[in-house]
Amino acid sequence: xxxxxxxxxxxxxxxxxxxxxxxxxxxxxxxxxxxxxxxxxxxxxxxxxxxxxxxxxxxxxxxxxxxxxxxxxxxxxxxxxxxxxxxxxxxxxxxxxxxxxxxxxxxxxxxxxxxxxxxxxxx
Numbered sequence: 001x002x003x004x005x006x007x008x009x010x011x012x013x014x015x016x017x018x019x020x021x022x023x024x025x026x027x028x029x030x031x032x033x034x035x036x037x038x039x040x041x042x043x044x045x046x047x048x049x050x051x052x053x054x055x056x057x058x059x060x061x062x063x064x065x066x067x068x069x070x071x072x073x074x075x076x077x078x079x080x081x082x083x084x085x086x087x088x089x090x091x092x093x094x095x096x097x098x099x100x101x102x103x104x105x106x107x108x109x110x111x112x113x114x115x116x117x118x119x120x121x122x123x
Contacts, residue, residue: 013064014047017107020114026050026058035091044088056101059089061120064109073108074117086123 018028030049037043048060061081063073085104093099106120 009064013109014062017062018048021050025053033092035088044084046088058103058105060105060107061085062107073110074106077106082121
């Protein structure tokens with residue numbers, strides 16, 4: 001049995017999450033959207049940006065934890081992480097003349113279990 005690096009585990013989780021969301025009818029717009037804030041401040045990253053059939057833009061944070069992790073994947077999306085996601089989403093939305101409806105979802109993967117939390121938090 002091979003042990004995945006944290007990066008490989010995250011990449012695999014993102015691929016699983018994307019496949020799950022696409023099966024649910026969402027369409028991929030962008031993957032791993034990153035924005036810098038400055039030399040001493042952390043910017044933000046959105047793992048997946050998708051569009052619902054109704055036009056809603058969905059910013060998705062994918063969290064992956066090994067089955068035996070102390071903190072489950074959904075609980076690991078801290079307030080600071082949410083602020084960085086919102087910062088990156090605001091930056092991304094500057095390209096739109098009029099803002100589409102938006103929401104923030106979390107796909108939490110704990111071992112083999114995948115949970116899609118729609119509207120997991122507010123901006």
